[in-house]
Amino acid sequence: MDAQVTRAGDTAALRAPTGFRSAQRRASRVRLEHIIMGGAVVSLIVLVVLPLVFLLAGSLRGEQGLSLEHFSEVMSGRLYIAALQNSLILGAWTGLFSLVIGLLLAWAVSRTDVPAKPLIRMTATLSYLSPPFLTAIAFVYLFSPNAGLINVLMRDIVGLPWLTFNIFSMTGLVLVTVMHTFPFVFLLASSALQSVDASYEEAAQILGASKLRTAMSITMPLVAPAVLSGTLLAFVNAIALFGSQAIIGLPGRVVTLPTRIYALFDYPPEYGLASALSLVFVIITVAALYVQRAFLARRSYVTLAGKGARPQLMALGPMRWVLFGFALLVFVISIVAPYSTLVAVSFSKSWGLDFWKNLTLANYRFILFEYNVTQRAILNSLMLAIVAASIAVLLGAVIGWIELRTRVPGRKLLDYASLIPLGLPGIVMAVALIQFWLAMPLALYGTLAILLLAYVGRYIPLGVRSANASLRQVDPSLEESAQILGASWTTTMREVTLPLIRPGLFAGWLLVFVPVIQELSASILLFSSSSITLAVAVFNLYETGYTEPVAALAMVNMVIIGIAIWLAYRVGGGGIAARGGREGAIG
Amino acid sequence: MAGISIKRLSKHFGSRDTDVAAVSDLDLDIKDNQFVTLLGPSGCGKTTTLRLIAGYIVPDAGTIHVDDRLVSAPGQVVPPDARGMGMVFQNYAVWPHKTVFENVVFGLKIRKIPAAEARRKVEETLALVNLSGLEQRYPNELSGGQQQRVALARSLVVEPDILLLDEPLSNLDAKLRERMRTELKVLQRRTGITFVYVTHDQAEALALSDMVAVIHGGRLQQYGTPADVYSRPANRVVADFMGLVNLVPGTVVAARNGVGTVEAAALRLDVPVPDGAVAGEAIEVAIRPENIRLTPANGQRQATATISDRTFLGNVSEYYATLASGQVLRVQTHPLQLFAVGDAVAVEIDAAQCSVFRRSPSDPVLLSSVDGAPQ
Numbered sequence: 009m010d011a012q013v014t015r016a017g018d019t020a021a022l023r024a025p026t027g028f029r030s031a032q033r034r035a036s037r038v039r040l041e042h043i044i045m046g047g048a049v050v051s052l053i054v055l056v057v058l059p060l061v062f063l064l065a066g067s068l069r070g071e072q073g074l075s076l077e078h079f080s081e082v083m084s085g086r087l088y089i090a091a092l093q094n095s096l097i098l099g100a101w102t103g104l105f106s107l108v109i110g111l112l113l114a115w116a117v118s119r120t121d122v123p124a125k126p127l128i129r130m131t132a133t134l135s136y137l138s139p140p141f142l143t144a145i146a147f148v149y150l151f152s153p154n155a156g157l158i159n160v161l162m163r164d165i166v167g168l169p170w171l172t173f174n175i176f177s178m179t180g181l182v183l184v185t186v187m188h189t190f191p192f193v194f195l196l197a198s199s200a201l202q203s204v205d206a207s208y209e210e211a212a213q214i215l216g217a218s219k220l221r222t223a224m225s226i227t228m229p230l231v232a233p234a235v236l237s238g239t240l241l242a243f244v245n246a247i248a249l250f251g252s253q254a255i256i257g258l259p260g261r262v263v264t265l266p267t268r269i270y271a272l273f274d275y276p277p278e279y280g281l282a283s284a285l286s287l288v289f290v291i292i293t294v295a296a297l298y299v300q301r302a303f304l305a306r307r308s309y310v311t312l313a314g315k316g317a318r319p320q321l322m323a324l325g326p327m328r329w330v331l332f333g334f335a336l337l338v339f340v341i342s343i344v345a346p347y348s349t350l351v352a353v354s355f356s357k358s359w360g361l362d363f364w365k366n367l368t369l370a371n372y373r374f375i376l377f378e379y380n381v382t383q384r385a386i387l388n389s390l391m392l393a394i395v396a397a398s399i400a401v402l403l404g405a406v407i408g409w410i411e412l413r414t415r416v417p418g419r420k421l422l423d424y425a426s427l428i429p430l431g432l433p434g435i436v437m438a439v440a441l442i443q444f445w446l447a448m449p450l451a452l453y454g455t456l457a458i459l460l461l462a463y464v465g466r467y468i469p470l471g472v473r474s475a476n477a478s479l480r481q482v483d484p485s486l487e488e489s490a491q492i493l494g495a496s497w498t499t500t501m502r503e504v505t506l507p508l509i510r511p512g513l514f515a516g517w518l519l520v521f522v523p524v525i526q527e528l529s530a531s532i533l534l535f536s537s538s539s540i541t542l543a544v545a546v547f548n549l550y551e552t553g554y555t556e557p558v559a560a561l562a563m564v565n566m567v568i569i570g571i572a573i574w575l576a577y578r579v580g581g582g583g584i585a586a587r588g589g590r591e592g593a594i595g
Numbered sequence: 596m597a598g599i600s601i602k603r604l605s606k607h608f609g610s611r612d613t614d615v616a617a618v619s620d621l622d623l624d625i626k627d628n629q630f631v632t633l634l635g636p637s638g639c640g641k642t643t644t645l646r647l648i649a650g651y652i653v654p655d656a657g658t659i660h661v662d663d664r665l666v667s668a669p670g671q672v673v674p675p676d677a678r679g680m681g682m683v684f685q686n687y688a689v690w691p692h693k694t695v696f697e698n699v700v701f702g703l704k705i706r707k708i709p710a711a712e713a714r715r716k717v718e719e720t721l722a723l724v725n726l727s728g729l730e731q732r733y734p735n736e737l738s739g740g741q742q743q744r745v746a747l748a749r750s751l752v753v754e755p756d757i758l759l760l761d762e763p764l765s766n767l768d769a770k771l772r773e774r775m776r777t778e779l780k781v782l783q784r785r786t787g788i789t790f791v792y793v794t795h796d797q798a799e800a801l802a803l804s805d806m807v808a809v810i811h812g813g814r815l816q817q818y819g820t821p822a823d824v825y826s827r828p829a830n831r832v833v834a835d836f837m838g839l840v841n842l843v844p845g846t847v848v849a850a851r852n853g854v855g856t857v858e859a860a861a862l863r864l865d866v867p868v869p870d871g872a873v874a875g876e877a878i879e880v881a882i883r884p885e886n887i888r889l890t891p892a893n894g895q896r897q898a899t900a901t902i903s904d905r906t907f908l909g910n911v912s913e914y915y916a917t918l919a920s921g922q923v924l925r926v927q928t929h930p931l932q933l934f935a936v937g938d939a940v941a942v943e944i945d946a947a948q949c950s951v952f953r954r955s956p957s958d959p960v961l962l963s964s965v966d967g968a969p970q
Contacts, residue, residue, distance in 0.1 A: 205686065207688035210684070211690070215676075215681075215702035216679070216753070218676055221705070230691070
């Protein structure tokens with residue numbers, strides 16, 4: 009590793025005797041790179057570390073100074089325990105179903121001759137990228153107990169009331185959440201299944217082990233770490249999604265941790281309790297992610313092999329059509345149903361069984377040209393996403409560069425700090441930012457600035473990871489050869505490093521842009537009427553009962569995301585969605 | 596114990612557009628208790644042949660019998676788990692999630708051997724491969740050579756009649772490879788198991804085998820003892836693959852009863868010639884570098900050459916000797932025999948050790964042949 013590190017000090021020392029001019033240049037060079045690096049470190053502290061410190065402090069500040077009263081209330085109050093229970097139940101069921109669906113589809117795609125594999129892969133990618141709160145809204149349009157289209161159809165037209173389904177329930181919540189989380193298992197499991205060297209299985213086979221025995225005693229143990237890791241990611245992401253839990257859970261009286269924290273901000277806001285509950289929440293997600301990292305670390309032996317042949321595909325015979333039917337069902341439920349519903353609603357005058365008799369563009373006209381709140385929301389979100397993605401990627405590039413190319417003490421710590429937000433549910437991030445910035449003399453609360461801080465803070469891990477991955481592709485000797493020719497740090501960066509990592513950084517930029525444009529969990533606590541965002545506007549319109557315009561606004565949201573993803577595929581060759589699946593920040 | 600009989604075996608890979616014949620029309624008779632090597636360059640079809648024997652692949656045509664039992668035919672294949680063979684993979688395929696003991700005992704568990712007996716057998720086999728005491732280690736705590744021996748023990752413990760080995764030594768360093776080579780040979784003699792061994796290393800094949808099957812382009816080129824394939828190569832491909840060789844173009848001067856006189860690059864040699872060779876036919880003479888003797892030129896009726904390059908290799912000295920015709924010969928001599936570049940030398944060739952092949956204009960120039968000046 010040592011050889012890979014640019015020894016800035018050494019080079020400077022070698023150059024110092026060559027004359028006054030270079031000594032002067034060295035001084036200015038050192039100053040500039042130190043300012044940039046120092047700036048990145050300070051940003052990270054302000055964005056992530058200090059808000060967490062204030063969150064902790066806020067949770068411990070009682071009526072009379074330091075106390076654990078908030079924690080004892082959170083751990084004993086009936087409402088809080090119910091929320092905790094519901095979150096865990098939701099996470100457990102979602103994890104289980106994600107495991108079953110994700111693993112089955114992954115096995116089908118990587119080990120069998122099931123037809124339409126591209127469709128299955130696309131289903132997983134689109135499900136992962138679809139904003140979960142929009143899927144939730146779409147399902148309410150279909151399955152709300154009284155007015156849901158399919159419920160009305162079954163009850164009033166077909167006359168089979170037992171075929172109706174109440175989406176406002178834990179079952180409904182699990183259904184909607186699983187659609188977003190099964191891709192975590194799918195992506196990790198399919199890549200693990202594909203990387204298991206065929207010779208491991210062949211070796212068992214020639215010793216007399218049947219196909220089933222080989223699968224159980226060789227393949228399963230080898231891919232188990234990846235599968236369990238995907239399941240834990242599904243769990244962590246499931247419990248952190250504010251949008252679907254508010255839209256589906258609250259009407260069904262299924263209150264969870266994010267929605268309970270949200271309720272604590274009703275007037276008068278209970279900052280201390282919210283902070284304590286947030287910390288309990290963080291402990292759960294961090295514990296789960298810690299176990300997940302440990303699993304993933306053990307996974308190393310799957311990728312160790314690699315010279316041997318690829319596993320042979322299993323011929324399923326007629327069973328392949330059963331498996332295909334299952335994949336098709338997942339595709340219809342997670343993609344076709346929600347998307348076509350939103351499209352249909354957005355063009356209807358009034359949503360109902362005969363919506364197709366009165367199609368209209370009025371909803372789009374309303375949200376795009378008439379209603380200034382939605383206009384403002386679209387512009388705010390676009391602007392915030394562009395700025396947040398740019399800052400996150402630039403910060404990420406500097407932090408990644410410090411970690412890989414310098415020997416600054418504590419650089420590993422910096423890397424860990426930049427990963428913290430992966431364990432922070434969006435709403436917890438919001439509570440932490442509120443605690444921090446309310447204590448500061450700057451009036452940021454309710455401005456676009458605090459939203460920007462939240463977004464950059466939440467998605468900084470994506471920026472760091474992208475920059476890190478790109479920088480690893482650039483051999484340090486490329487930078488060193490510029491330096492030996494006399495280029496300063498700034499020149500080397502501008503002429504060599506940045507151009508080389510630019511495609512990776514652009515991919516990272518889109519990787520941040522997509523979740524920011526649909527961010528709801530943190531925004532819901534931080535927005536004001538002037539700083540309203542797209543996702544918040546959708547949520548508020550929905551809550552106020554603007555059924556049809558909500559769908560139109562949702563479509564606008566989808567179109568923006570669609571363009572970004574299309575760009576990502578054009579630029580990054582399709583790897584972005586898969587990378588997002590492993591690195592994605594949580595709801 | 597068991598012999599293997601392969602008849603007219605063929606296997607193609609790929610779609611209609613990119614159809615590649617991995618093995619074509621291969622006949623091979625492997626006797627019980629033999630150490631047989633499938634030798635050839637990478638991509639020649641030797642691994643495919645091995646995997647066909649193991650039953651991982653279904654042949655397009657032909658049959659494989661083990662003793663008198665048909666195990667492979669198109670659309671009719673006994674699966675690998677029902678063949679009772681053993682296999683050692685190129686990357687060892689030692690399961691990383693199992694300890695050494697768990698790896699080795701796996702096959703015994705499948706055979707439902709009682710635990711105590713299984714434990715005894717595992718210990719015996721590990722002792723056989725010099726791994727005693729490492730039972731509880733995980734593969735990542737072992738060196739490459741140790742992993743290789745775990746793979747070997749795992750295959751041997753179930754006492755297969757046939758052991759298939761796919762380049763098992765190719766991932767080891769030179770010293771270790773040498774040692775494992777000896778151990779494998781001893782092991783085969785001791786156990787009497789039929790070994791089918793795939794390698795691209797001709798030295799390994801010569802050192803280990805009772806019989807060598809040289810495969811090239813999916814076809815069997817020659818099947819014989821190591822001495823046979825080395826000194827009596829069936830064609831220029833085998834001659835070229837089995838070590839260094841000078842391929843010198845020439846013509847037949849006279850031929851009778853399989854012996855003839857040929858003229859090649861101003862050399863006249865009395866050598867064995869192919870059946871039916873007639874005077875005037877274009878041929879190639881394959882001369883191994885160690886079968887050429889150089890002596891100081893003394894003006895007698897000898898072929899002479901000039902030393903154009905010299906390399907000291909330790910156990911031999913290698914010379915490039917340019918004949919009057921311009922033909923360059925690669926010669927290996929005793930290291931103490933020293934000539935300088937530019938020296939005139941007399942060239943003597945042990946004609947009985949040469950091989951003669953028919954030459955057609957389309958024959959490609961082989962890599963190791965010496966056609967021009969040294970590089």
